[in-house]
Amino acid sequence: MRIAQVAPLYESVPPKLYGGTERVVSYLTEELVKMGHEVILFASGDSKTKAKLIPICPNSLRFDKTCKDPLIWHLYMIEEVLKRAKFFDVIHFHTEYLHLPLATRYNLPFVNTLHGRLNLSEYVPFFKIFKNAPFISISYSQRKPLPWLNWVANVYHGLPEDLYKFKPQHGTYLAFLGRISPEKRPDRAIEIAEKFGMKLMIAAKVDKADETYFKEVIKPMLKSPWVEFIGEIGEKEKNEFLGNAYALVFPIDWPEPFGLVMIEALACGTPVVAWRCGSVPEIIEHGKTGFIVETIEEAVNFLEEVKNLNREDCRKSFEERFTARRMAEEYLNVYQRVILKEVYKRAV
Amino acid sequence: MRIAQVAPLYESVPPKLYGGTERVVSYLTEELVKMGHEVILFASGDSKTKAKLIPICPNSLRFDKTCKDPLIWHLYMIEEVLKRAKFFDVIHFHTEYLHLPLATRYNLPFVNTLHGRLNLSEYVPFFKIFKNAPFISISYSQRKPLPWLNWVANVYHGLPEDLYKFKPQHGTYLAFLGRISPEKRPDRAIEIAEKFGMKLMIAAKVDKADETYFKEVIKPMLKSPWVEFIGEIGEKEKNEFLGNAYALVFPIDWPEPFGLVMIEALACGTPVVAWRCGSVPEIIEHGKTGFIVETIEEAVNFLEEVKNLNREDCRKSFEERFTARRMAEEYLNVYQRVILKEVYKRAV
Numbered sequence: 001m002r003i004a005q006v007a008p009l010y011e012s013v014p015p016k017l018y019g020g021t022e023r024v025v026s027y028l029t030e031e032l033v034k035m036g037h038e039v040i041l042f043a044s045g046d047s048k049t050k051a052k053l054i055p056i057c058p059n060s061l062r063f064d065k066t067c068k069d070p071l072i073w074h075l076y077m078i079e080e081v082l083k084r085a086k087f088f089d090v091i092h093f094h095t096e097y098l099h100l101p102l103a104t105r106y107n108l109p110f111v112n113t114l115h116g117r118l119n120l121s122e123y124v125p126f127f128k129i130f131k132n133a134p135f136i137s138i139s140y141s142q143r144k145p146l147p148w149l150n151w152v153a154n155v156y157h158g159l160p161e162d163l164y165k166f167k168p169q170h171g172t173y174l175a176f177l178g179r180i181s182p183e184k185r186p187d188r189a190i191e192i193a194e195k196f197g198m199k200l201m202i203a204a205k206v207d208k209a210d211e212t213y214f215k216e217v218i219k220p221m222l223k224s225p226w227v228e229f230i231g232e233i234g235e236k237e238k239n240e241f242l243g244n245a246y247a248l249v250f251p252i253d254w255p256e257p258f259g260l261v262m263i264e265a266l267a268c269g270t271p272v273v274a275w276r277c278g279s280v281p282e283i284i285e286h287g288k289t290g291f292i293v294e295t296i297e298e299a300v301n302f303l304e305e306v307k308n309l310n311r312e313d314c315r316k317s318f319e320e321r322f323t324a325r326r327m328a329e330e331y332l333n334v335y336q337r338v339i340l341k342e343v344y345k346r347a348v
Numbered sequence: 349m350r351i352a353q354v355a356p357l358y359e360s361v362p363p364k365l366y367g368g369t370e371r372v373v374s375y376l377t378e379e380l381v382k383m384g385h386e387v388i389l390f391a392s393g394d395s396k397t398k399a400k401l402i403p404i405c406p407n408s409l410r411f412d413k414t415c416k417d418p419l420i421w422h423l424y425m426i427e428e429v430l431k432r433a434k435f436f437d438v439i440h441f442h443t444e445y446l447h448l449p450l451a452t453r454y455n456l457p458f459v460n461t462l463h464g465r466l467n468l469s470e471y472v473p474f475f476k477i478f479k480n481a482p483f484i485s486i487s488y489s490q491r492k493p494l495p496w497l498n499w500v501a502n503v504y505h506g507l508p509e510d511l512y513k514f515k516p517q518h519g520t521y522l523a524f525l526g527r528i529s530p531e532k533r534p535d536r537a538i539e540i541a542e543k544f545g546m547k548l549m550i551a552a553k554v555d556k557a558d559e560t561y562f563k564e565v566i567k568p569m570l571k572s573p574w575v576e577f578i579g580e581i582g583e584k585e586k587n588e589f590l591g592n593a594y595a596l597v598f599p600i601d602w603p604e605p606f607g608l609v610m611i612e613a614l615a616c617g618t619p620v621v622a623w624r625c626g627s628v629p630e631i632i633e634h635g636k637t638g639f640i641v642e643t644i645e646e647a648v649n650f651l652e653e654v655k656n657l658n659r660e661d662c663r664k665s666f667e668e669r670f671t672a673r674r675m676a677e678e679y680l681n682v683y684q685r686v687i688l689k690e691v692y693k694r695a696v
């Protein structure tokens with residue numbers, strides 16, 4: 001199948017450091033190539049892929065100081081995609097809603113994975129216009145604010161099966177990995193560590209937007225003898241960081257659409273103690289691959305029980321539900337359905 | 349003529365405080381209504397107009413804290429415009445480039461006034477695709493980075509003739525009006541005031557993005573006995589502020605596409621001492637309505653001569669070249685040409 005993958009341009013594919021969407025696009029693209037498909041990847045020029053890369057801008061835009069207007073690059077990319085549309089069997093957009101006005105006006109098989117949160121009231125009038133386009137969610141919970149969209153599938157993210165090595169031994173510290181921001185609630189993680197009495201290692205980046213929150217709320221809490229802050233870590237360090245942890249603490253306070261770090265922990269065999277929010281109940285099996293909690297007390301109590309969980313169950317859950325191969329197969333299934341529908345529409 | 353005006357949604361039309369584009373759209377809209385045309389204004393719901401308002405979002409977006417994604421409102425607006433396209437004789441977009449992908453794919457008479465700076469390298473690939481759309485500049489200098497666009501007209505901004513009252517007497521202070529930002533160079537204005545030995549009154553807002561610049565560069569300079577900082581002022585206070593000034597100092601350091609404040613000063617009869625940048629040489633007549641300079645020394649020397657200028661010449665220049673009526677007439681002329689072309693295209 002000839003498949004176009006259209007990635008955002010903020011990060012390279014895959015990203016050099018943090019970056020969810022572009023990382024998933026990379027895993028999907030490489031897996032589809034491995035399965036023998038012809039993939040054309042529209043992405044920033046510093047991307048690395050075994051697919052055919054169509055570079056849009058020379059560098060990924062997040063760190064490109066010469067670029068003052070990232071939007072216009074994305075609009076340009078959509079034109080570049082449509083110009084070649086007839087050469088593709090299907091086009092897979094990862095650009096949220098930006099391509100919808102044009103893509104829906106062409107007769108072409110395309111799908112949209114929505115990667116972001118959808119609970120913004122300003123989304124409603126726009127998405128109502130395009131509600132019949134074929135949308136794919138990354139968790140069922142993500143759909144809640146816009147249940148009337150034409151959801152053709154739910155496809156959970158996946159990681160290459162051999163990306164992380166399984167660590168059979170229970171680790172000795174709690175891990176917090178991600179961004180320092182109010183909705184990720186590192187403050188809760190620190191409180192849990194103190195009450196449970198186990199060291200918390202925080203590997204996280206601090207975005208510019210969150211600098212005040214970091215300085216005023218989190219920095220004073222880092223004085224605690226139970227906390228160690230190690231800053232942002234790269235892909236390579238993650239395996240050690242997550243695999244050697246007793247549990248990943250994921251005390252989020254927002255409707256997380258997916259939460260890649262949870263399946264990264266599972267791939268290492270590390271259980272997850274997470275708040276009942278967004279996608280969490282769909283990803284974590286309570287009492288098997290971790291615990292789903294709603295208060296700090298619950299978190300502390302269930303952490304006690306983590307040592308009775310079987311780390312092999314975590315790895316098995318990853319292998320069965322969250323590999324890049326499974327993700328690619330599910331997307332291929334959607335592509336085929338959308339292509340058939342388009343062919344049918346043209347025939348009648 | 350039935351004319352659609354499509355405004356940005358960041359400010360209401362007219363804006364409550366600062367805001368160039370939405371203010372010009374308001375002047376143009378009201379003038380066209382006064383001339384007997386049927387105008388349909390697409391704008392934020394808190395806009396005020398004698399035209400027919402099609403409200404897109406309840407409030408203007410700059411100060412609406414509930415809105416996290418202003419872009420999607422703009423994309424929604426373009427759909428609302430196109431849905432009604434056949435009811436308009438012409439559509440006038442003020443939304444920079446956002447509407448081009450769709451508007452150029454419809455057979456409809458439309459024009460685009462570009463209000464912003466165009467000297468961004470990321471503009472080139474996108475605008476090349478749409479170079480044949482009918483573009484209107486707000487100064488000839490604005491065109492320089494994209495000379496190959498299909499420029500169908502240049503239309504300078506205009507103000508309602510009776511908006512500002514003429515003040516015949518030379519004033520007693522220098523005026524600086526606008527934003528505190530490195531490209532507006534308030535530091536130069538202060539230096540000029542000190543060297544010339546006349547008080548400088550600064551009426552300016554400080555954007556979040558410019559807070560560091562204000563604190564570190566400008567605030568220490570405000571201690572000078574020659575400077576008074578009075579913060580942001582509204583439309584009503586401007587007439588007094590500009591009219592009672594000896595001269596407006598406009599020491600910009602960027603390719604200003606138009607610079608409304610220059611014609612506001614002229615409308616009050618106040619000469620302008622401005623740097624040779626962007627639109628300045630097109631708006632100010634050196635030795636008649638002000639002076640065009642390139643160094644602080646030149647500015648100081650020419651300020652001496654301002655007292656020999658005739659303030660009536662400034663007002664006359666405004667009345668002849670920069671009224672809203674003149675602007676509306678020039679736009680009507682463009683509308684007619686574009687409509688004829690579209691009719692012709694459909695006939696052949």
